Every structure is written in C-alpha cells, then in structure tokens.
Amino acid sequence: MLSLCYSLLVLSTLPLAFVLWTLYCLGRNHAKARSIGLPITVRFVTPGGPIWMIFSPLIVRIATYLPFTASFIKKYRRGWECRERYRTHEEHGELFTICTPGGNYVKIGNFEVADDILRRKDEFGRDLEAFAVLNIYGKNLATTEGKEWMRHRKVAAVTFTEKNAELVWGEALKEASQMLVYWVERAKNPIRTLAQDTQIFSLNVLAAALFDRSYPFEGREESKLRERTAGSDAKDGAFGYRDSIATILHMIVPIMVFGERKLRDSWWLPKTWQKAGYAVANFRDYVTALIDEERVSIAQGKASSANLVTNLVRACEDESSGSLNTEKSAGGRAILTKDEIISDLFVFAFAGNDTTALTLAYILAELAAHPKIQDWISEEIRHYTATDDVTKWDYTTCMKLKRCWAVMYETLRLSHPLNQIVKNTGAETRSISHKGSIYLVPAHTTVEINLPSLSTMPSHWGPDSLEWNPKRFVTPGEGASDRFEQETIPPDTTSTLFPWAYGRLVCPGKRFSQAELVGALAALFRDHRVEPVPQTGESMQEACRRVKTMSEDIEQRLLSEMREPEQIALRWFRVHI
Structure with missing residues (x-):
C-alpha cells in the first residue's frame, strides 16, 4: 500500500x-x-x-x-x-x-x-x-553542412539535367491529362479530393523522373480497390514505390520519433504506424535494387537514361574502381555511398512530391476562384499548342508559357509550402545590422527568414499585396505583332522573389518542379475550366470568394498546406472555343 x-x-x-x-x-x-x-x-x-x-x-x-x-x-x-x-x-x-x-x-x-x-x-x-x-x-543534402554538404551538392547539381526536366514535362502532360479524364468522367461530383489527387499526380510524375516507371493516374478510391484486388501479398514494383513513399511522407513525424524498427516491432502502436515502418524498409529495398541494376548497366556500357537514379549513380561512380565510396576518385569527382544515394533520393522525392503537390492544389483552388485568369492562361496555351494531343507538345513550349509561369510565381508568393528559411547562429554570437543599429544574436539561436511576410509587404508589392493577381508578373510588349512572344516575366530567383531560394542555396530541382507545374496547367486548361460548386443559397461569385478564402486558410503540418481542402467542392467541364 x-x-x-x-x-x-x-x-x-x-x-x-x-x-x-x-x-x-x-x-x-x-x-x-x-x-x-x-x-x-x-x-x-x-x-x-x-x-x-x-x-x-x-x-x-x-x-x-x-x-x-x-x-x-x-x-x-x-x-x-x-x-x-x-x-x-x-x-x-x-x-x-x-x-x-x-x-x-x-x-x-x-x-x-x-x-x-x-x-x-x-x-x-x-x-x-x-x-x-x-x-x-x-545524412543527405538537406541535413549536412560544410564540406559534407558540398559533396552532396556537387552530385545533385549534375543529377538534375535538362533531359530530366524534359522527361518531367512529358510525364506531367500525360498524368495531368489522365487526372482530368478522371475528374470529368469517373470521379464523384462535386470533387472534394483536390489535395489527394494532386499528390497522386505528383507521385506518378516522380516515379517517372526518379525511376523511368510510368503509371496510370488513379483516384484514391481506385487505389484502394486495386490494393484489395491484388491481395496483401502481391507486389508490384510500380505501385510499391508509390505507395511506400506516400506512406513515409504521410507518417514522417512518427517515423522520426519512434524510428523504423520500433514502428515495425511494437504491437501496441496503431497499424498505420506499423505500416510506416515497413514502408521505410520497402523503399530502401526498392531503391537498392535499382542502384544495383544501374551499376550493372554502367559495367556493360549501356547508354544512360534521363531518370534521377541513373544520373545520381553515374555521378557517383568511381571511374578508377567502379565502386561507390565516400572518397574522391582519381579524377577528383565527389562520391557518395550507396546509403547516401538512397538518402538523397528520398530527399529528392520528399522535396519534389509534397511541395509540388501542395503548390498545384493551391494553384487549382485559386484558379477556380478566378475564372478570368483561366481564360487568360488558356489563350496563351492555345496559341502555342496547335493540337490537343499532349504527346506532340515539345519541351520548348514549357518556357514559352509565361502566363502559366506567372500563375506559379503568384501562388508561391502567397502560399509557399515552405514558409521559412531556417538558419542558426551556430557556436558563436552573430551580428545583424538593421537601419543603422547592430544587434548581437547569441550562439545557438534560430534565425528565420519569414517568407510569407517578405512576399506580401505592401511597401514592396503594393496595396494589393494580399490579392492573388498573376498579371503583376507579366509585362506586355510594346507595338509587337505577336503579343505573346513579347510578354516578359522576371527571373525565377532574385533577392526579392525566391520561391526556390537563390545563390548557393537555390533548389537543385528547381526546373523539375517548374516543368511539372507548367505542364499540369497546360494540359488542364487548354480546353477545360474548373469552377466551385456553390453551397445552398450561394451565388457563384460568393462561392469563388469562399474558395479563395479556404485556399489561403493554411496550417503547417510538416509543410504548409490548406487546412481543410476537402471542404472545397469543384466541377470540371470542357469549353468549346
């Protein structure tokens, strides 16, 4: 007692x-x-x-x-x-x-x-x-500093190529077209799965960009039906990758807290958490097999592909011994271990999936609330695409669609998935100068560059800084016969506009995400439009205002995302011009 x-x-x-x-x-x-x-x-x-x-x-x-x-x-x-x-x-x-x-x-x-x-x-x-x-x-590109970071960065810089961006462009066009067919013909209406569907879209594009595997678009309910039909023991490399990475990204915080082994072995944890532990192992096994396949291809002298596994492995292959190690080869090239390659590929998947999927969801919600901007970008898309067959749209078209780029800029300005650039003073006191005063910041203090504030300051962006207006980024040409060709937009990375950071910290996969987002917009809005479904007694104008408000009602989970995307009800339809 x-x-x-x-x-x-x-x-x-x-x-x-x-x-x-x-x-x-x-x-x-x-x-x-x-x-x-x-x-x-x-x-x-x-x-x-x-x-x-x-x-x-x-x-x-x-x-x-x-x-x-x-x-x-x-x-x-x-x-x-x-x-x-x-x-x-x-x-x-x-x-x-x-x-x-x-x-x-x-x-x-x-x-x-x-x-x-x-x-x-x-x-x-x-x-x-x-x-x-x-x-x-x-350790990987995102979690290292100094010389170790430089080793990862040098490899990443040659991993993301224009050929890879071209692959992403083609896959984004195909996947967006299939997603559009799903929304128009198979999905339950009104559509309330915007955030889920854009994540599936992005996962499929990633599968092609990372591994050269192309998979059909399927909605969430269709995915569940496929899994039940296939059975729990069936393994399909295609969807195995996609489902594993989706589980890891969704459960990344419990994975960080408990670790892979404890999640798998602890019977008292929820089954969804246990599944996350197995997903970590499955992704490792899948990527390891692909790395081994690529090393065999290199040894046999086969031509390289444009996918990221191929680029990363070939960038890390030691020319003198044909092995992956952490030292510099005789040629002076930076080399990563197999585990580091797997870790970097995971970071590429993390950075390339959720950020792009969330941004596309933001874009589509904003466009649904702004029908005139849909017409504005569609006019440009139709100008540069003579046919509705997306397989005939060359990658050079991507750079011509300046209005689509402006939509991407403006959405990232107002609703960026990464809302802070996080720095630390390290082991010493650091000085910050501001308006003639010097401030000494103690050691081990976090310093956060507040992107949502910088990107909406009225002193820089004007009195309409909180309004979503992509036209602010497009400068019309003067006296030109082809007004689309003469329109200009600012660079994608400057000291006052840096959705992909800038300088040495610029995102190595910048072109990857740009090609994916612009490709999606081109495929979705050439011949189709999207509109909110009004609630009972609500006018279309009121519905548009409500959707805009909800799209900018943001909460941070691991990244910043719409708090209740399922409350946004949409309808897609074809227009005849």
Whole structure:
C-alpha cells in the first residue's frame, strides 16, 4: 500500500515538475532574448517540438470550439506565419524575437537583412535540427553542412539535367491529362479530393523522373480497390514505390520519433504506424535494387537514361574502381555511398512530391476562384499548342508559357509550402545590422527568414499585396505583332522573389518542379475550366470568394498546406472555343 501511494505521489508531481522546468527554461531564454535588443513576444510551447508537431492540430481544433481562444489559435496554430503574412511584422517590427522554452527564434521581415544573412553562409548555417526529420536513411543534402554538404551538392547539381526536366514535362502532360479524364468522367461530383489527387499526380510524375516507371493516374478510391484486388501479398514494383513513399511522407513525424524498427516491432502502436515502418524498409529495398541494376548497366556500357537514379549513380561512380565510396576518385569527382544515394533520393522525392503537390492544389483552388485568369492562361496555351494531343507538345513550349509561369510565381508568393528559411547562429554570437543599429544574436539561436511576410509587404508589392493577381508578373510588349512572344516575366530567383531560394542555396530541382507545374496547367486548361460548386443559397461569385478564402486558410503540418481542402467542392467541364 505504501509503495502504491508513493508511486501515485511521484506521478502526481510530474506535471508540476514539467511546468516548473518549462518556466525555468522560458525565463533563461527570455534573458537571452532581452540581450539582443529586439522586440520580444513569448510562446509557452516550442513550435518545433515533436510532441507539439504531432498533437497541435488536434489541440488547436479543439480550441476553435471553445470561447476566448482566438488569441491562442492565432499564436499557436502551426504555420501562423502563412495566415498572418506581413501583419505580425507590422505589429512587432521588421525584426523581432519569439521566446519559447526550447529556444529563441529571431524573425526576419526585411529584404536587406535576409539577403545579408543568406550571403554569410559561414556565420549563419543551416539549422540541422530542423531538418533532422529527413534523416530517415542517414545524412543527405538537406541535413549536412560544410564540406559534407558540398559533396552532396556537387552530385545533385549534375543529377538534375535538362533531359530530366524534359522527361518531367512529358510525364506531367500525360498524368495531368489522365487526372482530368478522371475528374470529368469517373470521379464523384462535386470533387472534394483536390489535395489527394494532386499528390497522386505528383507521385506518378516522380516515379517517372526518379525511376523511368510510368503509371496510370488513379483516384484514391481506385487505389484502394486495386490494393484489395491484388491481395496483401502481391507486389508490384510500380505501385510499391508509390505507395511506400506516400506512406513515409504521410507518417514522417512518427517515423522520426519512434524510428523504423520500433514502428515495425511494437504491437501496441496503431497499424498505420506499423505500416510506416515497413514502408521505410520497402523503399530502401526498392531503391537498392535499382542502384544495383544501374551499376550493372554502367559495367556493360549501356547508354544512360534521363531518370534521377541513373544520373545520381553515374555521378557517383568511381571511374578508377567502379565502386561507390565516400572518397574522391582519381579524377577528383565527389562520391557518395550507396546509403547516401538512397538518402538523397528520398530527399529528392520528399522535396519534389509534397511541395509540388501542395503548390498545384493551391494553384487549382485559386484558379477556380478566378475564372478570368483561366481564360487568360488558356489563350496563351492555345496559341502555342496547335493540337490537343499532349504527346506532340515539345519541351520548348514549357518556357514559352509565361502566363502559366506567372500563375506559379503568384501562388508561391502567397502560399509557399515552405514558409521559412531556417538558419542558426551556430557556436558563436552573430551580428545583424538593421537601419543603422547592430544587434548581437547569441550562439545557438534560430534565425528565420519569414517568407510569407517578405512576399506580401505592401511597401514592396503594393496595396494589393494580399490579392492573388498573376498579371503583376507579366509585362506586355510594346507595338509587337505577336503579343505573346513579347510578354516578359522576371527571373525565377532574385533577392526579392525566391520561391526556390537563390545563390548557393537555390533548389537543385528547381526546373523539375517548374516543368511539372507548367505542364499540369497546360494540359488542364487548354480546353477545360474548373469552377466551385456553390453551397445552398450561394451565388457563384460568393462561392469563388469562399474558395479563395479556404485556399489561403493554411496550417503547417510538416509543410504548409490548406487546412481543410476537402471542404472545397469543384466541377470540371470542357469549353468549346
């Protein structure tokens, strides 16, 4: 009895101990924040903590049903930066510090300061802890720094080629055409699976780009039916890859917290979590087999393909011994191990799938709310495509569709899947200069360049900075006979527009995502349109406003995405011009 009472007493003190420890850490970090000299705002929860990442959506959802929680939701919903945009910096200043129990976060909402930080790569390094979730298969391009990062980066730079982008363009056209047929002919109407369908689209394009495997588009319900028909023991390399990577991306936080083996072996975890453990192993086995196949092809002198596995393996093959290692070969080329290749391929899949799928979902929702912009891009698409047969559309067409590029720019400006560029001061105090003042930021402080603020500041983007208007990026030609040819758009990476970052940090797969998104738009909007399905008693104009609002109602899970995409009901139809 005494032992039971003692145990209960110990358990009852744990919450109190946790609260006291949290307050102690918060007080310590607040003292560090004061030393910087920037305005301070306090959060009682560390936003990057794994437990908060898992449970915050549920906690915030419950809070929405309670009174007097508006301020809590505004501050603690993950991805609040995307919802508040420039307004938080308008309230606290272009630079301010968020103090939490787990550390301090200096928020940057000024272009000059952001540019200065990005250029000082040796002082403001990457916050590797923030990317640790991507270490499922070991270190990779996203989770390394210094010389190790340069080794991965050099290989990545020669992995993403124009031939690979051309492959992506063709596959995106094909998959988008099949997705359109699904929406028009087979899907339940109204369509409420926008986010799910764009993810399947992107997974299929990735399968082609990474492995040269081409798969038909199928809706979520069709996928489930196929799996039931095939049986649990049936293995199809095509859908095996797609289903494994989809499971990993969906369950990446539990994978980070528990690890592959514990997820597989712990009977007490939910079955969906156990499935994630097996998916990690299946993806490794699948990629390993493809790497081995490619090495045999190299040994036999076979011609290379344009897919990423081929490019990455050939970039890493040691010319002197024909083996993969971590040293530099006699030719001075940077080499990766097989495990590092698998890890980099996973990061390419992660970066190339969810970011593109989410962006396409944003684009389609915005276009549904703006029918005149649909007509505007369709006019251009029809000008450059003489036939509706997408297999006849050359890759050079991709660069000509400037209005489609403008739609992509504008959507990423307002609704970027990655809402922060995360840096860290490292082991030393770093200085930041702003408007004539010098601020000393302590060691091991996270510095976040706030993209939603920078991309919506009225001082730079004008009074309509919160409006979705792709035409802002297109400059018409003057006195030209071919107005489409004479229209111009700005570069895709500048110091004030960097959806794919810029400088040494520019995304190596930039052209990959651009070809995929522009290809999708070209195939979808040449001869078709999409519109919201009004709710009872709602006009079409009101439905468009509602869809726009919902498309920009963003919450951060692992990335920033629409909070309730299933609430957007759409209808696709063909137009005759």
